[in-house]
Amino acid sequence: MKKVLVIGGGLVGSLLSANLSRHGYKVKLYERRPDVRGIELQAGKSINLALSTRGWKAVDLIGLREKIEKISIPMYGRMVHDEEGNKSLQPYGKEGQAIYSVSRGELNVCLLDKAEKEYDVEMNFDWRCVHVDFETTTAEFEHTETGEKRKETADLIFGTDGAFSQVRANMQLTRRFDYQQEFIPHGYRELLMPANADGSHKIEKNALHIWPRGGYMLIALPNLDGSYTCTLFMPYEGKDSFAALEDDEKVKRFFTEVFPDFTEMMPDIIKNYREHQLADLVIIRCYPWVNKNTAILGDASHAIVPFYGQGMNSGFEDVSVMDELIEKHNHDWEKILPEFQQLRKPDADAIATLAMRNYVEMRDLVADPGFVLRKKIEGKIYRKHPEQWMPLYSQVTFSHTRYSQALKTGMIQDRIMEEVMKRPDIESTWDSAEVEEAILEKLKALK
Amino acid sequence: MKKVLVIGGGLVGSLLSANLSRHGYKVKLYERRPDVRGIELQAGKSINLALSTRGWKAVDLIGLREKIEKISIPMYGRMVHDEEGNKSLQPYGKEGQAIYSVSRGELNVCLLDKAEKEYDVEMNFDWRCVHVDFETTTAEFEHTETGEKRKETADLIFGTDGAFSQVRANMQLTRRFDYQQEFIPHGYRELLMPANADGSHKIEKNALHIWPRGGYMLIALPNLDGSYTCTLFMPYEGKDSFAALEDDEKVKRFFTEVFPDFTEMMPDIIKNYREHQLADLVIIRCYPWVNKNTAILGDASHAIVPFYGQGMNSGFEDVSVMDELIEKHNHDWEKILPEFQQLRKPDADAIATLAMRNYVEMRDLVADPGFVLRKKIEGKIYRKHPEQWMPLYSQVTFSHTRYSQALKTGMIQDRIMEEVMKRPDIESTWDSAEVEEAILEKLKALK
Numbered sequence: 043m044k045k046v047l048v049i050g051g052g053l054v055g056s057l058l059s060a061n062l063s064r065h066g067y068k069v070k071l072y073e074r075r076p077d078v079r080g081i082e083l084q085a086g087k088s089i090n091l092a093l094s095t096r097g098w099k100a101v102d103l104i105g106l107r108e109k110i111e112k113i114s115i116p117m118y119g120r121m122v123h124d125e126e127g128n129k130s131l132q133p134y135g136k137e138g139q140a141i142y143s144v145s146r147g148e149l150n151v152c153l154l155d156k157a158e159k160e161y162d163v164e165m166n167f168d169w170r171c172v173h174v175d176f177e178t179t180t181a182e183f184e185h186t187e188t189g190e191k192r193k194e195t196a197d198l199i200f201g202t203d204g205a206f207s208q209v210r211a212n213m214q215l216t217r218r219f220d221y222q223q224e225f226i227p228h229g230y231r232e233l234l235m236p237a238n239a240d241g242s243h244k245i246e247k248n249a250l251h252i253w254p255r256g257g258y259m260l261i262a263l264p265n266l267d268g269s270y271t272c273t274l275f276m277p278y279e280g281k282d283s284f285a286a287l288e289d290d291e292k293v294k295r296f297f298t299e300v301f302p303d304f305t306e307m308m309p310d311i312i313k314n315y316r317e318h319q320l321a322d323l324v325i326i327r328c329y330p331w332v333n334k335n336t337a338i339l340g341d342a343s344h345a346i347v348p349f350y351g352q353g354m355n356s357g358f359e360d361v362s363v364m365d366e367l368i369e370k371h372n373h374d375w376e377k378i379l380p381e382f383q384q385l386r387k388p389d390a391d392a393i394a395t396l397a398m399r400n401y402v403e404m405r406d407l408v409a410d411p412g413f414v415l416r417k418k419i420e421g422k423i424y425r426k427h428p429e430q431w432m433p434l435y436s437q438v439t440f441s442h443t444r445y446s447q448a449l450k451t452g453m454i455q456d457r458i459m460e461e462v463m464k465r466p467d468i469e470s471t472w473d474s475a476e477v478e479e480a481i482l483e484k485l486k487a488l489k
Numbered sequence: 490m491k492k493v494l495v496i497g498g499g500l501v502g503s504l505l506s507a508n509l510s511r512h513g514y515k516v517k518l519y520e521r522r523p524d525v526r527g528i529e530l531q532a533g534k535s536i537n538l539a540l541s542t543r544g545w546k547a548v549d550l551i552g553l554r555e556k557i558e559k560i561s562i563p564m565y566g567r568m569v570h571d572e573e574g575n576k577s578l579q580p581y582g583k584e585g586q587a588i589y590s591v592s593r594g595e596l597n598v599c600l601l602d603k604a605e606k607e608y609d610v611e612m613n614f615d616w617r618c619v620h621v622d623f624e625t626t627t628a629e630f631e632h633t634e635t636g637e638k639r640k641e642t643a644d645l646i647f648g649t650d651g652a653f654s655q656v657r658a659n660m661q662l663t664r665r666f667d668y669q670q671e672f673i674p675h676g677y678r679e680l681l682m683p684a685n686a687d688g689s690h691k692i693e694k695n696a697l698h699i700w701p702r703g704g705y706m707l708i709a710l711p712n713l714d715g716s717y718t719c720t721l722f723m724p725y726e727g728k729d730s731f732a733a734l735e736d737d738e739k740v741k742r743f744f745t746e747v748f749p750d751f752t753e754m755m756p757d758i759i760k761n762y763r764e765h766q767l768a769d770l771v772i773i774r775c776y777p778w779v780n781k782n783t784a785i786l787g788d789a790s791h792a793i794v795p796f797y798g799q800g801m802n803s804g805f806e807d808v809s810v811m812d813e814l815i816e817k818h819n820h821d822w823e824k825i826l827p828e829f830q831q832l833r834k835p836d837a838d839a840i841a842t843l844a845m846r847n848y849v850e851m852r853d854l855v856a857d858p859g860f861v862l863r864k865k866i867e868g869k870i871y872r873k874h875p876e877q878w879m880p881l882y883s884q885v886t887f888s889h890t891r892y893s894q895a896l897k898t899g900m901i902q903d904r905i906m907e908e909v910m911k912r913p914d915i916e917s918t919w920d921s922a923e924v925e926e927a928i929l930e931k932l933k934a935l936k
Contacts, residue, residue: 214670218769222669223661322665 043068044373047181047196048163049171050074050203053146054340054357056153056163058202060104061361063161065368070164070194071157072183074203077167079151090263090271091149092117092141092250092351094439100358103365106156113148115264116140121249122408127303131249132408132417135440136425141250141351143263145271174199174212176333181209198375199336202357205326207342213333222327226347226398228258229284230275232318235307237268244307245270252404253301257282259405260301272304275323275405284320323347325394331383335375339364344390349401350438356393356445360386392445396438396452416459419472423481430485431455458484490515491820492643494628495610496618497521497650500593501787501804503600503610505649507551508808510608512815517611517641518604519630521650524614526598537710537718538596539564539588539697539798541886547805550812553603560595562711563587568696569855574750578696579855579864582887583872588697588798590710592718621646621659623780628656645822646783649804652773654789660780669774673794673845675705676731677722679765682754684715691754692717699851700748704729706852707748719751722770722852731767770794772841778830782822786811791837796848797885803840803892807833839892843885843899863906866919870928877932878902905931 044067048059051073063069093101093114101107118140119133134141157163169183169192180195201209213219238244243264245251251262251270258276265271277283287293290312297305297315305311326345331338340357364382371377407413423431434452437443443451458481462468471477491514495506498520510516540548540561548554565587566580581588604610616630616639627642648656660666685691690711692698698709698717705723712718724730734740737759744752744762752758773792778785787804811829818824854860870878881899884890890898905928909915918924 218672220671222671224667224669225665 044198045196046070047072047194047199049174049181049199049201049209050207050340050342051150051154051165051167052202052204052340053150053153053354054361055200055202056150056157057100057104057358058200058339058361058364059163060153060157060161061100061365062200063157063163064104065365065373067198069157069161070166070196072166072169072171072181072194074170074186075167077154077165078147079154090143090265091146091354092263093144093149094141094351094355095441096352096362097355097358099442100362100365103362104156104161106152109152109156110144110149111142113152113266114142114144115266116142116248117250117264118248119250120404120408121246121251123251123253123301123303124409125255125300125302129246131246132414133421135436139436139440140248141439143250143265145265171203171208174201174209174336176212176216176336179335197335201336201338201342202340203342205324205341205345207338209336210328210338210342213328213330213336213338216333220327220329222325224325224327226323226325227279228275228277228401229320229322230273231284231315231320233272233274233308233311233314234317235262235270235272235304236309241268243268243270252408253304254405254407254409255282255300256406256409260304261404262304275401287315325398327391327394329383329387331387332379335379337379337382344394346394346397347401348397349404350393350397352393352397352438352445356390359389359442389445392449393438396434396445396449412463415469415472416463419462419477419481420455420459422473423478426478427482430482454485454488457488491645493517494519494641494643494646496621496628496646496648496656497654497787497789498597498601498612498614499649499651499787500597500600500801501808502647502649503597503604504547504551504805505647505786505808505811506610507600507604507608508547508812509647510604510610511551512812512820514645516604516608517613517643519613519616519618519628519641521617521633522614524601524612525594526601537590537712538593538801539710540591540596541588541798541802543799543806543809543889544802546889547809547812550809551603551608553599556599556603557591557596558589560599560713561589561591562713563589563695564697564711565695566697567851567855568693568698570698570700570748570750571856572702572747572749576693577861578693579861580868582883586883586887587695588886590697590712592712618650618655621648621656621783623659623663623783626782644782648783648785648789649787650789652771652788652792654785656783657775657785657789660775660777660783660785663780667774667776669772671772671774673770673772674726675722675724675848676767676769677720678731678762678767680719680721680755680758680761681764682709682717682719682751683756688715690715690717699855700751701852701854701856702729702747703853703856707751708851709751722848734762772845774838774841776830776834778834779826782826784826784829791841793837793841793844794848795844796851797840797844799840799844799885799892803837806836806889836892839896840885843881843892843896859910862916862919863910866909866924866928867902867906869920870925873925874929877929901932901935904935 046062046067046069048055048069048071051071059069059071101110119131122130158165168186170186171181172184173182179199180193181199183192201207203209214221247264253260260274262270262272279285287296293312293315297311308314324345328343331343339360346353363386367378367382420433424433434448437448462481493509493514493516495502495516495518498518506516506518548557566578569577605612615633617633618628619631620629626646627640628646630639648654650656661668694711700707707721709717709719726732734743740759740762744758755761771792775790778790786807793800810833814825814829867880871880881895881902884895909928
């Protein structure tokens with residue numbers, strides 16, 4: 043029985059461990075932090091996640107859908123809040139299609155439990171990886187409390203230890219390893235909107251709420267207990283920035299003026315604002331992802347910004363792509379690993395680009411009538427010609443189309459829709475047969 | 490007297506040390522390797538360097554021009570060798586303008602000697618930097634032989650420890666540090682062409698020799714002892730690649746067919762080819778370059794590919810730019826360091842771009858008649874209207890124009906010359922008043 047080491051017991055690592063065990067490998071999981079299952083979970087402790095189609099596919103591999111459905115809340119659209127407090131719902135996809143709000147901590151507990159109890163994965167918490175030797179497929183760990191050292195040799199090592207991966211740091215010391223870490227000029231700060239006294243949600247439960255304000259935005263994702271995990275994304279420096287919110291009075295005034303409906307629902311905005319640390323947003327790109335019998339997955343090889351809700355989903359898709367390659371190559375890892383990285387790298391690059399572009403869409407465009415009309419037109423074409431036109435958001439969120447393909451198709455759609463939106467009478471004619479034909483013809487010409 | 494630590498005793502570090510000492514600082518220099526002055530120097534041990542105008546300016550700060558002139562050889566142009574062994578000389582600039590071939594090792598010896606003997610810089614060799622604490626401006630070192638540890642606290646720390654900088658590695662652990670290392674798909678291998686029996690040069694001494702072959706190239710720079718340091722730049726993989734030269738027979742056939750005149754002058758091409766290791770080419774970009782009282786310079790903050798001959802020159806220009814800021818801000822480092830990085834970062838990015846572009850020019854375009862004609866036309870305009878048109882190569886190599894400005898001007902020149910070269914009769918009319926006026930008019934329109 044082949045031995046596998048998985049380094050990093052977050053979402054991707056615990057899912058991967060369970061799935062490899064299912065395939066007949068003897069899996070040991072190592073995690074630097076303590077077992078999250080021993081710690082009381084608190085909603086709002088990190089960006090809530092939105093599980094979507096790609097993620098569910100990987101979850102299905104280990105039979106965890108039902109359990110995760112119980113701890114997640116479907117969000118069928120974006121609820122856009124303007125500065126006057128008006129709200130409008132923009133559906134994400136077709137009727138019934140949703141993305142699912144789930145707490146990172148609760149999801150991790152589910153995955154670890156499944157991996158340990160059903161798939162017999164050996165769990166080692168509080169062990170920090172300090173070194174990986176690719177020649178011998180050996181990893182060295184240090185216990186975070188006792189300082190004890192331990193070495194493990196395996197047939198395969200997987201690094202799923204996140205954006206600041208130690209496994210990747212060791213790859214970085216080898217020859218010709220391309221690496222990039224890029225911090226965007228924006229950061230984020232979380233806030234927690236409490237439930238009503240009776241435990242009900244203060245605002246629409248089945249939506250992702252956005253307060254788009256051009257250069258920055260506030261979002262809110264529902265939690266099971268009636269609260270919302272809210273996140274303010276904003277530049278570090280400049281006129282509207284975290285730096286500008288230097289004292290309590292300015293914080294108070296900012297929220298009251300810019301997010302009046304939100305602020306009314308918050309019991310103590312200043313205290314809430316100060317409670318969570320300002321956090322950074324980083325994009326990680328690197329290559330190769332494989333060195334001999336060691337590979338990195340998820341944020342370790344491709345960390346992205348959270349604006350397309352695809353960070354976890356792309357990591358989970360790594361697991362299902364690898365699953366397919368295990369079948370295809372019948373466990374021949376000399377074929378699986380090279381094909382995995384070659385196949386997956388362009389998709390990781392594409393979703394990194396898409397995620398950054400979606401920030402502009404979320405914080406600015408969703409409030410723009412032209413953008414809303416464009417979505418309406420695309421929605422119509424999609425319903426009538428689903429085999430010819432799937433909007434980019436749907437491709438990314440509700441399909442298994444490769445991200446790189448979605449990016450290409452999306453650019454063609456952009457070109458077509460930019461032209462269509464220039465038609466002088468588009469507000470009145472958007473639903474006409476003429477516009478529909480024009481779109482389809484251009485599509486044919488460009489394909 | 491303010492204490493300064495310079496970490497890294499290569500070219501930029503030794504020059505910087507001497508210059509800071511000249512400004513009245515007490516400078517300690519730490520270098521990981523042994524003192525190069527104790528080791529017998531061997532030509533051809535690393536890419537020969539081409540010192541040009543920007544480099545000389547910094548050399549002048551510490552009064553080392555005369556000495557370096559004695560160990561360097563002026564190269565007035567490119568000697569292009571085609572596949573039939575025909576040669577043609579393309580001058581680099583105006584008459585008398587040259588770039589200077591110098592051995593890295595010999596230059597380093599000169600700089601270290603000057604820093605130690607004339608500027609009283611304290612030298613510490615065989616000490617590897619293991620950690621920098623930016624809060625306390627403290628660096629920790631470990632002796633490479635004895636393992637002894639030592640801490641040094643200073644008022645300022647400068648990291649000039651090259652492309653794989655330890656100072657930068659410590660910056661990378663701080664918040665929001667952008668970093669990129671990118672290995673290009675090409676590598677290089679050095680060869681040494683010996684002198685004639687009487688010590689004379691086998692080919693033109695005062696030129697940089699190029700054998701451009703489209704996807705790859707060979708170059709040769711003269712050494713004082715009559716030999717040439719030659720470098721083959723080529724892709725790692727593919728049809729014409731290092732991977733394809735897998736056995737001695739293939740190496741022999743490759744050189745004989747592709748570089749016949751060169752190979753005739755080489756006593757044992759196979760042995761020579763195997764003597765030096767295949768080496769990588771990396772581009773490093775990062776930001777910020779400053780953390781509190783610590784700054785990184787040269788390759789540590791901006792390593793580039795060698796194809797514009799500006800790696801060392803841009804590092805030396807870092808030193809002279811900092812020199813100007815020391816005067817401007819009268820030693821107020823709270824002003825000097827922030828302005829230094831803000832000023833210099835766009836120029837480092839620009840030369841990184843230019844250097845990569847020049848690879849295509851060197852390995853491919855210099856053999857193209859259209860390109861040669863374009864250079865001739867530009868040369869004429871430059872001679873007649875020097876205040877309006879300085880060719881990009883001259884701006885980079887023979888001026889102190891900011892790299893970022895040169896890149897911009899170069900793009901305007903490209904646009905103009907692309908149009909001019911499209912004129913059907915350009916081969917016969919290039920020297921006409923009509924073409925000259927057309928160029929000047931377009932220039933006026935675009936400025």
